[in-house]
Amino acid sequence: GKTTLVDLLLRHYEPGAGRILVDGVDIREFGLGDWRRRIALVAQDIVLFRGSVLDNIRYARPDASDEEVRQAVRRAQLDTLVARLPEGLDTPGGERGTRLSGGEKQRVAIARTILKAPPILILDEATSALDTHTEREIQAALDVVSKDRTTLVIAHRLSTVIGADEIIVLQDGKIAERGSHNALLGKKGLYAAMWDRQREASEAAERLRKAEESDDLGVVVRRKI
Numbered sequence: 001g002k003t004t005l006v007d008l009l010l011r012h013y014e015p016g017a018g019r020i021l022v023d024g025v026d027i028r029e030f031g032l033g034d035w036r037r038r039i040a041l042v043a044q045d046i047v048l049f050r051g052s053v054l055d056n057i058r059y060a061r062p063d064a065s066d067e068e069v070r071q072a073v074r075r076a077q078l079d080t081l082v083a084r085l086p087e088g089l090d091t092p093g094g095e096r097g098t099r100l101s102g103g104e105k106q107r108v109a110i111a112r113t114i115l116k117a118p119p120i121l122i123l124d125e126a127t128s129a130l131d132t133h134t135e136r137e138i139q140a141a142l143d144v145v146s147k148d149r150t151t152l153v154i155a156h157r158l159s160t161v162i163g164a165d166e167i168i169v170l171q172d173g174k175i176a177e178r179g180s181h182n183a184l185l186g187k188k189g190l191y192a193a194m195w196d197r198q199r200e201a202s203e204a205a206e207r208l209r210k211a212e213e214s215d216d217l218g219v220v221v222r223r224k225i
Contacts, residue, residue: 001170001172001173001174002124002154002170004173005154006041006122006124006154008020009027009039009120009122009152010036010039010041010122011027011028011032011035011036014028022120037118038118038119038120039118039119039120039121039122040060040113040116040118040120040121040122041121041122041124042106042109042110042113042121042122042123042124042126042142042145043109043124043125043126044124044125044126044127044128046102046105046106046108046109048100048105048108048109050092051092052087052089052090052091052092053082053085053089053090053091053100053108054069054089054090056108056112057069057072057073057089057108057111057112057115058115059112060112060113060115060116061115061116064115068115069089069115071114072111072112072114072115073089073111075111075114075141075144075145076107076108076110076111076114076141076144076145077107077137077140077141078104078107078108078110078111081104081107102134103134103137103138106126106127106134106138107138107141110138110141110142110145113145114144114145118149119149119150120149120150120151120152121145121146121149121150121151121152122151122152122154123142123146123151123152123153123154123155124154125154125155125156126138126142126153127139127142127157127160128155128156128157139160157198158191158194158195158198159198159202161181162181163181164180164181165180166178166179166180167179167180167181167184167191169184169190169191171190176189176190177189177190177191
């Protein structure tokens with residue numbers, strides 16, 4: 001259901017029945033170009049174009065000033081990467097961004113979104129392919145770009161949505177539950193069960209990581225002896 005929702009919001013196709021209203025206005029009343037200027041998507045699989053890092057950021061708003069681009073880079077926490085690139089923002093990203101890591105491509109996409117400054121933002125599994133450390137950094141940047149705009153976060157990793165005003169749980173294409181994080185936990189239903197499973201898995205992974213670090217330390221000590 002979530003992919004269908006994204007496609008409908010982006011107007012890749014129109015609903016066969018019903019309407020999508022934003023502030024009481026059917027989105028079909030907007031011209032397609034006008035509507036898409038009001039909305040931005042940061043997805044798990046980032047699409048970068050052939051060209052420089054700067055080209056990929058400025059694509060969102062070709063008329064943006066250099067200072068606006070620099071601000072977007074800073075707010076997306078991309079400045080550290082830019083500083084170590086051989087040609088800075090003018091460094092080629094490679095075909096489809098092959099010269100950049102997953103986290104770096106996410107930051108480029110976030111900087112692009114910040115520069116566009118849309119009133120509506122969709123985050124579709126934006127951090128699910130990243131390691132835990134990179135996810136925390138990217139999530140911090142996403143929190144910045146989400147401020148003062150309507151943000152729809154689509155996620156299986158529930159830790160990314162606990163601060164949402166409202167969480168909607170989809171099951172078999174239908175709304176199974178809705179409410180805040182605490183309210184849904186209190187219902188002890190589908191969301192609470194998923195939360196418990198993910199929390200237990202996270203705790204188990206953390207215990208394993210600590211155990212591995214302890215074993216590594218033991219190996220180093222024995223080798224020194």
